[in-house]
Structures are given as C-alpha cells and as structure tokens.
Amino acid sequence: MRFAAAVAPLAAAMVLVASASSATVQAAGTGPLAYSSELRAAEVYVMDASGHGVKRLTDDAAPDRWPALSPDGSKVAYARKRNGSWGIFVMNVASGAIEDLSAEAGLAPGFEGYPDWSPDGTKLAFSAQAHLGGPIDILVYDLASRSTQDLTADLSNDLRPRWSPDGTKIAFGGSGSAGGLDVYTVNADGSELTRLTSAPGWQWEPVWSPDGRQIAFTSYPNETTDIYVMNADGSHARDVSNTRTTNDSQPSWSDGGIAFRSDRTGIDGIYLMNGNGSNVHRLSSRRAYDEDPGWSRDGKQLVFTSGREAHSTITIAGMDGGAPRTLTSGQWFDVDPAWSPTGSRLAFTRSPVRTRSDIYVVDADGAGARNLTRGRGLNWSPSWSPDGKHIVFVRFESFGAQLWLMRADGSEQRPLTSIGRWNDHPSWSPDGSRIVFSAQRNGHTNLYVLSLRSGAQRRLTTDPNDDRAPSWSPDGRRIAFVAQRLDSNVTDIWTVNADGSGLKPLTHANSSNKAPTWSPDGTQIVYEKDEFFGHDTDLYTVNADGGAEMVLSGLDWPQDTPAFQPSHS
Numbered sequence: 282m283r284f285a286a287a288v289a290p291l292a293a294a295m296v297l298v299a300s301a302s303s304a305t306v307q308a309a310g311t312g313p314l315a316y317s318s319e320l321r322a323a324e325v326y327v328m329d330a331s332g333h334g335v336k337r338l339t340d341d342a343a344p345d346r347w348p349a350l351s352p353d354g355s356k357v358a359y360a361r362k363r364n365g366s367w368g369i370f371v372m373n374v375a376s377g378a379i380e381d382l383s384a385e386a387g388l389a390p391g392f393e394g395y396p397d398w399s400p401d402g403t404k405l406a407f408s409a410q411a412h413l414g415g416p417i418d419i420l421v422y423d424l425a426s427r428s429t430q431d432l433t434a435d436l437s438n439d440l441r442p443r444w445s446p447d448g449t450k451i452a453f454g455g456s457g458s459a460g461g462l463d464v465y466t467v468n469a470d471g472s473e474l475t476r477l478t479s480a481p482g483w484q485w486e487p488v489w490s491p492d493g494r495q496i497a498f499t500s501y502p503n504e505t506t507d508i509y510v511m512n513a514d515g516s517h518a519r520d521v522s523n524t525r526t527t528n529d530s531q532p533s534w535s536d537g538g539i540a541f542r543s544d545r546t547g548i549d550g551i552y553l554m555n556g557n558g559s560n561v562h563r564l565s566s567r568r569a570y571d572e573d574p575g576w577s578r579d580g581k582q583l584v585f586t587s588g589r590e591a592h593s594t595i596t597i598a599g600m601d602g603g604a605p606r607t608l609t610s611g612q613w614f615d616v617d618p619a620w621s622p623t624g625s626r627l628a629f630t631r632s633p634v635r636t637r638s639d640i641y642v643v644d645a646d647g648a649g650a651r652n653l654t655r656g657r658g659l660n661w662s663p664s665w666s667p668d669g670k671h672i673v674f675v676r677f678e679s680f681g682a683q684l685w686l687m688r689a690d691g692s693e694q695r696p697l698t699s700i701g702r703w704n705d706h707p708s709w710s711p712d713g714s715r716i717v718f719s720a721q722r723n724g725h726t727n728l729y730v731l732s733l734r735s736g737a738q739r740r741l742t743t744d745p746n747d748d749r750a751p752s753w754s755p756d757g758r759r760i761a762f763v764a765q766r767l768d769s770n771v772t773d774i775w776t777v778n779a780d781g782s783g784l785k786p787l788t789h790a791n792s793s794n795k796a797p798t799w800s801p802d803g804t805q806i807v808y809e810k811d812e813f814f815g816h817d818t819d820l821y822t823v824n825a826d827g828g829a830e831m832v833l834s835g836l837d838w839p840q841d842t843p844a845f846q847p848s849h850s
Contacts, residue, residue, distance in 0.1 A: 312801060314597070315597050315608070315620065315846070316596055316840045317593045318595075318605075318607070318838060319817075320342045320593065321342060322591045323586045324340070324587060325339040325585075330537050332563075337587075338374065344817055344838065345360070346361075346394065347394055347396065347441075350398070350577045353402060354577050354579070356371050358370070358397075358398065359372070360393060362837045364390070364837070369422075370383075382405065385427060391410035393410075397442055399421075399444050405424065406442040407419075407420055408420075408441065408453075418433045420432070430471065431471075433474065437457050438455065439454070441454055441487070443489060445466075449469055450466045451467055451468075452464060452477075455476075457476065462484060463477070464476075464498050465477060466513075481502060482501050482502035484501075488533055490556065494513055496511055496512075496513055497509065497510045497534050499531065507524060508521055508532050508541055508558075510557075521539075521558030523558060527544055531574065533575050535576035537576070538555050539554050539556060540553050540564065541553075541554070542573065550563050550565040551574045552564060571589070572585065573585055591614075592610075592611065592612050593615055593616055593841070595629055609647065613631055614630075614631070614633075615629055616629065620845070620846045621665050622665060622667055622669045624846045626643065628674075638659045638661055639652050640660045642689070651691075657694075658676045658678040660676050661675050664709055666709055671687065672687055672688075672689055673685070673716055675704065683699060684698045684704050684707050684716065697731060697733075698731070701720045701722045708751050710779070711755060712757060715730050717730050717741065717760055719748060719750060722740075727743060728740075728742045728748050728760065728777070742764075746764070746766050747764065748762055749762065749763050752798050756803055759778055760778075760779060761774060762777065773789065774786075794810050801846070806822065809842065810830075817838070817839035819836075819839075819840060820840050
C-alpha cells in the first residue's frame with residue numbers, strides 16, 4: 282500500500298480494466314528512470330477462527346492474492362503474478378509444494394484470478410480471459426480430467442465466482458451488457474444465467490450462506506461500500522454492515538459468521554460479524570494491512586492476504602533494457618523519488634510506520650541517505666528547484682496539508698501555503714519562478730500556480746471534478762496532470778497550457794492513470810496505471826500529444842511514482 286493512500290483519505294473508484302501487454306518497451310530520448318518498487322505487497326496467510334495462530338504460507342516478492350482453502354484444508358488455491366500475467370496456483374499446505382494450474386490447464390497469458398473450490402474439491406472455478414485480450418469469463422477446471430469449461434462466454438467481465446454449498450450453482454459479479462456490476466448466478470454446467478441485482482451503483486463479491494438460502498455481497502451505491510445480504514433468489518436485499526463513512530467489502534460466510542474486510546479503524550483488516558450484522562469485531566491485528574478473507578469449510582480457519590511485511594524501495598532503471606538497480610532498501614516505504622537538477626542526488630519520501638514520513642536525500646549511487654524533515658508532521662512529495670538550492674514538499678499537520686519550502690540541506694523550512702485544507706503534488710516551473718500544485722478549495726480539487734516572487738496563487742483549472750498531480754514540462758509550456766471527469770469512473774492523463782488554455786486528454790483508459798512525469802526531451806509522459814484486477818501498478822508511457830498507451834515495465838510487483846533523470850546531468 283503506497284504512502285499517499287495511507288495519509289490521504291481520498292476515495293478511489295472501483296473500476297474495471299482491460300488487460301495490457303506485459304512486453305517492455307523502450308522510451309526514446311530519455312535517461313535513467315527512478316521509481317518506487319513495492320515488494321511483498323500481498324502474501325497469503327492463515328489464522329484460526331479467533332484471529333490467533335497466524336502463519337504465512339507464501340514467500341514471494343511479487344504479490345499473491347485471493348486465497349481459497351480446499352474443502353479438506355490440505356491445499357490453498359491463489360493467484361500469483363508471473364512474467365507480467367496473473368495465473369492460478371495451488372499449494373500443498375503441509376509441504377509447501379506449488380503447482381502451476383494455469384500452465385497445466387494450457388491457459389494463455391493474461392489474467393486468471395479469484396479461485397474457488399467446488400464443495401467436493403474436484404474442481405476450481407475462477408475468473409480468466411479465455412482468449413488473450415478478451416473479456417473476463419467464469420471458467421471451471423476439472424482437476425481429474427484436466428479439462429476447462431467456460432461458463433460465461435459473452436462480452437461481460439465476470440468476477441469472483443463462488444460455489445453454492447450444494448455445488449449446483451456459481452454466484453459472481455458481472456458487468457452484463459449495460460456495464461456496472463451486478464450479482465449473477467449460473468448453473469455449474471453453464472445453463473440458466475440469472476441476474477439477481479439491479480440497484481443503482483455496483484453489487485459484486487457474492488458469497489453463499491452455509492445453508493445456501495442467502496447470499497452476502499458488496500454494494501457500492503455511493504462513496505463507500507457496505508455488506509448486503511439477500512435471499513438466494515435476489516429478493517429482500519438489506520444492508521447489514523450499514524456504515525456510511527467506511528468501506529466494508531469482500532465477505533466470506535461460514536457457520537462462524539461473515540468475515541469481511543473493513544477500513545473502519547483506519548487500517549484495512551479482517552472483521553467478523555453475525556449474518557444479521559450484529560457483534561462486529563476485528564479479527565486480525567490492528568497494526569497490519571489485511572484483506573480478502575476466506576473461510577475453511579469447517580469454519581475453523583481463515584486464509585487471507587496481507588501486506589504486513591510489505592516494503593518499497595527506490596529503484597533506478599536505464600531505458601536501454603538493462604537490469605534495474607535498487608538504490609534504497611529496508612523495512613519501510615520509500616516513494617516519490619525526485620532527481621536533483623544535476624542528477625547527482627535524489628530526494629524521496631520514507632515512511633517507516635503509518636504515522637510518520639519524512640523527506641530524505643540520497644546520492645545517486647545509494648550512499649549518504651539523510652533525513653531532512655526529522656519527524657515534524659507527515660512529509661511527502663518533494664520537488665527540487667531548477668537551481669538545486671531548494672526543495673518544495675508537502676507537510677501534513679493538524680490543520681491540513683500545506684506546501685513547504687526548505688533549502689536542499691533541510692534548513693530554513695517555511696510554509697508556502699496556508700489556505701485550504703489540502704494542497705499537494707508541487708512541481709516547479711523550469712525557470713524556477715512558479716510552482717504548480719493541486720489544491721482542494723470549495724469542495725473541488727483543481728490546479729493552482731503559486732508565484733514565488735509575489736506569493737499570489739492563480740487557479741489554472743476550473744472543472745468541478747478532480748484535477749491533481751501536476752507535472753511541468755521541460756520547456757515550461759505545458760503541464761501534465763491527472764483528471765477525472767463525470768463520464769468516467771477512472772482517472773486519465775491530461776495536459777493544459779501554462780496559461781490555462783488548451784486542455785487536452787492524452788489517455789482514454791479503462792483503468793486509472795496517475796503520477797505523470799515528463800521525459801527530459803518533452804516527447805513522452807510516463808505514469809503509473811492502477812490495475813483493478815491485480816490491485817497493483819505498472820509504469821506506462823504515452824506520447825506527449827496522445828496516442829496509444831504502452832507498458833514500460835513488465836515487472837511482477839507494483840511500480841509507482843516515476844521520475845526521469847534530467848537530460849543535462
């Protein structure tokens with residue numbers, strides 16, 4: 282989980298994304314690229330029904346997600362990212378031996394995830410692209426015959442299948458013909474596809490009650506998610522978790538109750554409640570980031586995904602295809618790398634715990650890491666002045682997030698803004714006279730330009746939807762930024778002229794694009810794409826005038842917050 286997501290409680294839209302090629306492309310006319318690599322972001326754990334006896338099952342730098350215990354508890358199926366694609370794997374819990382089920386089934390590289398065992402343990406249902414580049418279908422793999430059946434061979438994206446207790450039906454979330462997400466059921470032989478929900482918003486992540494008479498699911502009607510329960514025929518849907526300011530999702534139902542994921546205490550964890558929503562309490566550690574609970578059939582164990590051992594490093598990669606080089610490492614999150622104008626140093630954000638983050642600088646060879654802000658408030662998003670003498674950054678204290686300025690050695694720290702509760706993502710103009718940033722004013726987040734000479738602030742964009750994360754072009758003529766518009770559930774990369782004219786979308790994505798940065802020659806923009814299915818990020822590039830999106834990094838773990846080394850270094 283990236284630091285910005287931890288300190289900024291800004292709701293992220295849940296969106297469907299199309300798959301992308303995992304091939305790595307070369308960015309022309311550019312130097313080394315620094316970015317944050319998030320390792321061990323998700324591993325599979327198991328604990329008993331009381332939340333004790335936690336044991337890690339996987340040991341992988343790349344993410345492992347969506348675990349499901351076999352009916353006899355001897356195996357766990359889960360998804361693992363390998364060579365840029367998600368596949369289904371099965372682990373023997375006792376021996377740790379791992380079987381690549383996607384390879385065994387002969388599935389094409391793409392996306393396979395959300396596995397669930399049939400009640401008799403002879404089959405696995407999961408979501409997958411039956412054909413490269415196609416929609417996500419519900420597939421069933423017979424472990425004995427090694428045959429695969431596509432139950433939903435249509436244009437809908439169908440997610441998170443769950444077998445009914447008697448093995449005759451499978452419930453899942455599907456986009457249908459009208460988009461959005463609703464709960465569907467289909468017979469185990471692929472017949473009688475039935476839509477159960479049609480309420481506004483999204484309904485998905487269904488799971489059956491132990492007696493098969495009810496279905497719990499996640500509903501996303503407005504800004505937050507809740508757990509609903511309905512009869513198995515779709516009637517009498519009611520909100521059982523009933524929270525308006527927190528997100529409850531990913532239910533799993535056994536005789537022990539409904540286990541689910543919630544952020545109600547600030548850090549996502551595994552909670553338990555009765556089927557009617559009563560007796561809610563947290564099962565997993567209050568200090569750990571846990572998600573995706575899955576009951577064993579006897580209700581005695583829960584598997585889940587956790588980022589409790591996650592950390593991120595600053596990585597540098599040349600655009601010539603050479604091996605990436607790790608610049609920093611440790612049990613903390615290092616993000617937001619920013620090159621000094623000479624390319625000899627980098628500033629970055631380090632967060633050893635959720636409640637602390639500071640601005641550090643380090644030499645380009647990884648030596649001499651030094652804390653510049655030393656624990657006052659939460660600090661992030663550094664940006665160097667063009668002359669290398671100053672660093673602007675964001676500091677969050679009790680009165681909100683404001684822009685601050687300090688010398689490159691950390692001295693003479695002073696605030697640059699004092700109005701608005703959230704000012705973020707500063708970027709210097711190439712001539713050093715101005716700073717563009719995003720700010721929340723009057724309920725809207727837009728781009729503003731601060732004059733360092735006069736202190737005056739000028740509003741650059743005026744759209745009632747969000748504009749954020751600006752990045753000034755090397756020639757000073759344009760600013761790239763992240764925008765979300767009313768006709769989209771995702772964020773795209775846009776550009777605007779420095780005077781506020783010439784608004785232009787560069788991407789028209791099916792998943793959110795974030796954190797744009799310009800190549801030194803100004804011909805390309807590199808950014809991170811937040812993949813919905815895998816819950817991770819990859820780096821992409823697009824021409825500065827728009828066009829096709831191309832994946833830049835084909836790594837198996839998330840990469841965030843890219844930054845190019847200046848061309849004159």
